[in-house]
Amino acid sequence: MNASTLGVQQPGVAPRVARFRYTKLGKIRFTSHRDVGRMWERALRKVALAVAYTSGFSPRPRIAFGFALPTGAESLAEYVDIGLALDRSHELSDIPSRLTPALPEGLEVTGGVIMDAGSPALQAAVTCSTWELNPISLAAGRPSPAAPDRGAPPTLAMLAERLDQFMSSRTFEIEVERKGTSVPTDIRPGVLAAALNDDGVITCDLSAKGTRPGDFLRALGADPLEARILRTQQWIDHQGGRAEPLAPGAYFAPPGLTEIFREEPIDVRSEPVPAFAAAPPPARHAGRT
């Protein structure tokens, strides 16, 4: 990489973007979305990937993330798009395995593809995420030591009842913090599906720009600060159903290039998934959709 090629398209070469899927698990969940951005910038320099830079006075690497994961939440399915400076995709096959050691513990690259640069950006394409919310795991049924005044977290039966109530309502208005002020907001439309299992884990699909997992938990009478929040999937609309952002056909792939990349072991979730209705796992209380 040298300064003269940064941010400059090579004539005759179609611009490419690498899309990676990665995890955010463990202690590192307490870092912010911006922190993760800096971790990626350092990691890309460490593995010397030929990253495209923005032009201008203060060039920045062309990196675009999906919707921010709330600080404190974990994820099995985060995504990042990275502009490539050169058509050196043939050198990229070992990049996922080299990136993981270059990233801090808890961030693990679990897949990647090469796309044409014209593919829709993550923030435009992703429509919803699947979450696992565990409102009692940290408190383990006791009054929270961190907030003794809040009393005991909800029991399983209480959660089940409130979830039924929520899912059978047409609207559900709560106060939601937006830029520092509380605004009454109907969060029901943003909850596409939800189910509770015997361990007290709520599996739910929340629309990308709609309801946030913390707000959903509060609507159920649970304290989001006491809950484990895990994003397990992100989805884009695809051929009348939905697919994960790495699934074949979910992006514009340059001919002959993705195959090289797909020789890497890619998580099963990169396979096309069935349409929405079949997606939620078996559960005691199936929500309405």
Place this chain on the structure above:
Amino acid sequence: MSIWPAVEPLLGRVQKPARYIGGEDGMVVPTHSASKVAWLLVYPDAYEVGLPNQGLQILYEILNERPDALAERAYAPWLDMEQQMRANGVPLFSVDGHQPASAFDLVAFNLSAELVYTNLLNCIDLAGVPVRSADRRPEHPLIAAGGHCTFNPEPVADFVDFFVIGDGEEVVAEITEVIGAWKRSGKTEGSREHVLHELAKVPGVYVPAMYDVEYEGAALKGVTPRYPDVPAVVEKRTIADLGAWPYPKSQLVPLTEVVHDRLNVEIFRGCTRGCRFCQAGMITRPVRERPAAQVRQMVSDGLERTGYDEVSLTSLSSADYSGIDDVVKGIIDDPACSGQVGVSLPSLRVDAFTVGIAAEIQRVRRTGLTFAPEGGTWRLRKVISKLIREDDLYGAVESAFSQGWQRVKLYFLIGLPTETMEDVEGIAELARNCASLGRTHTKKVSVTASVGGFVPKPQTPFQWFGQDTVSSLKSKVNRLRDVTKKDRGVNLRWHDPQATLAEGIASRGDRRIGTVIEDVWRSGGTFQEWGEFFDLSRWEGAMERAGLSIDWYVHRDREESEILPWDHISAGLHKDFLWGDWQDALAEAGTEDCRWTPCYDCGACTGFGIEHVVASNIPPAGGSQGTGQDLSTGGSVPVKLLTKVGGR
């Protein structure tokens, strides 16, 4: 045992929880065992301020490399986290293995600013240790402190079991051996006194409990050892050769944003400019440069390992490194650095040559340049021995604006010895003239004059000087505001004169000031370095309750014969040298940079049998200030101080 399960539930309830998780690249999670002396290294300020501290990181690595020691780190928890910790019975913990402070044999603090003293007490308390040394028992970890503030340890002498004076690289080994023997002996009842006595025999270690303090009325009569084998004067430790200590080798890369978030490579320690207000320059002598080849190696290894795209070449005056231009060009032209690496030099010297280097290294991002003339007139700059002529400054600024910079920041001190309102107004004039120079190059010129109140520091020629009052400092700031009001492109910023006063109380205090610090802490006065939490009334009230006079401690000129609270601590500088330099200051005579001129026997080299170590015998071009010589083109000068030349 890790207390992470107790820490984790608190983190959802605090701002910036990443402060408490560790996980930095370069972190070590050592295994505790009976055969290892466990050090908890604490920077008593917020994580984002403390993490980059190089001194702490150097000792962290050196200790973890030893088979008989381990080290973890802790930082002062922010107020919200402290509240959660106290409410839930969570003690001060390490961020590496999340071990409670009680799992360590000693808790060692880095004290680099006096206003953190109340945080020191807070951290000791959070560690579950009585804040006063006298109340501690064998099961409590020893409380240690190092860093620049320890050159007057007395204000915190009642709270710290032992201090390390000077460079820590070598002495931590000797301390580990003494504490290891104590640990093996089972830390029995009454053994604490014994281990402290043994520590007091280690050169560079000061154990306040081994000394009697006598007063005569308000005046200090003396600080004398209670045992014949305890030194009357504790001499600082100095490593002779920085090249033998290429640390940190694995600089910590934080997961969240911190100050100085970049690779830092220390290129030399010590400074011989002789600026009389500068405690760091006085107490870290002599100059010890790192060999150029080692600097380049540390830079290229560090960039490759960390993924940073910026490196700072740190020292007290980095443009004074002999051969700085070769080192800088070497970094920029190194193909491994991909032409994308930014190099920054803190403490830019004020001259056009330096700006030339800056232009070389800031090809991409030319945001702002900072210079520190410190005084508004040539007369005052002779008093403080910061021998920058107006032509030097204007040359530097002209060079900066002509090469594309639009913002220049100038640092000044007010409240300096002999200062008049004319000197204060000189600040405005310099800033105004710099802005006019800028306007010939750019319309968007911005010159910021940043003004701080001067606090006289121990072990400097100004240690006898009575600090300026809050009201006088305020009137000087007000005058500057008035006279710069109509100047286009000139911005004025100033430091709170009230914080200057509190710093003055803590800087030159004796052991009686400990009561005041404890009082301020008990009234809730932590994070006093942070404007939003600083409250002078806590300090004034505590002084009054202790029956101590602010005027006597802060604003009074000291006599030559007076016994100073830090006279039993030595940075090597002869007291008569410092007094002579103080008299020269009052006579408006500057002192030359002794690296390139004959030795004037300050005591720092001769006392320890060491010498300046420079990487090249060619002084840096343009380094004329203080030498009285024309070094504008570089060239050899007769220097007899050079013992080592070139790389190792």
